[in-house]
Amino acid sequence: MQLWVLGANGPYPTAGRPTAGYLLTHDETHVWVDAGSGTLLALQDLMDPADVDALVISHRHVDHSVDVFPLYHYLRFGAGRPDPLPLFVPEGLGGQITEYTGTGFAAAFDVSTPAVGAVITVGSVTLRFSHADHSVPTLQLRAEAGGRSITYSADTGTGSDLVRLAAGCNTLLAEASFQGRDKPAAHHLTATEAGEIATQAGVERLILTHLMPSLDPQQSIKEAAAAFGGDVMVATPGLEVLI
Numbered sequence: 001m002q003l004w005v006l007g008a009n010g011p012y013p014t015a016g017r018p019t020a021g022y023l024l025t026h027d028e029t030h031v032w033v034d035a036g037s038g039t040l041l042a043l044q045d046l047m048d049p050a051d052v053d054a055l056v057i058s059h060r061h062v063d064h065s066v067d068v069f070p071l072y073h074y075l076r077f078g079a080g081r082p083d084p085l086p087l088f089v090p091e092g093l094g095g096q097i098t099e100y101t102g103t104g105f106a107a108a109f110d111v112s113t114p115a116v117g118a119v120i121t122v123g124s125v126t127l128r129f130s131h132a133d134h135s136v137p138t139l140q141l142r143a144e145a146g147g148r149s150i151t152y153s154a155d156t157g158t159g160s161d162l163v164r165l166a167a168g169c170n171t172l173l174a175e176a177s178f179q180g181r182d183k184p185a186a187h188h189l190t191a192t193e194a195g196e197i198a199t200q201a202g203v204e205r206l207i208l209t210h211l212m213p214s215l216d217p218q219q220s221i222k223e224a225a226a227a228f229g230g231d232v233m234v235a236t237p238g239l240e241v242l243i
């Protein structure tokens, strides 16, 4: 299984750096996770977005969701696809997007809200969901394929079941919005907290993401590595990782 980072910025994009978006691929299966601003463009460097097998939007905050709107136009007014695109969203988000776009949205997407613990198969990839500790309903995700596994924290504080969801995973892709003890928002993680969760979950590799654009990534790596003995990396656009 491969992870391609489309974008990894915290709350806003900067030049050449989209907000949250990731592509998971295994054999012929492509799962797009989070559609932050700029990720539809970045995805087109890798593949035709109409050919993804599913899109997961972790939550409604714009740094994770807004490119679903240009994607809707891409599917509706471009070459399209023969069947609606499976779209997994947290509770309430399907209705909110439809309200914004109009009913044509329902024809382009097959929207569903996975229950906690539900196991969903997309091609050769198995998806398992949990809820993040965030200010709005937010999905966390564990993906498994070919005997390998990755868990994505989405935006979260320390109060989620992330340790259990990520237990024994090869890779934990965890948000690390902040550094040091400075935590202006409770529903996010510091690099140290991400490292502690990686240790508790017993993962092999930790990839930090969703850093505030003003932070020095090397400092985040240093802080996470003090709490976690495995590999630590920072997600950057274009990064490709074999899980």
Ligand SMILES: [Zn+2]
Pocket (backbone or CB within 6 Å): 010, 011, 020, 061, 063, 064, 155, 210
């Ligand atoms: Zn965010």
Ligand SMILES: [Zn+2]
Pocket (backbone or CB within 6 Å): 059, 061, 134, 155
């Ligand atoms: Zn958020």
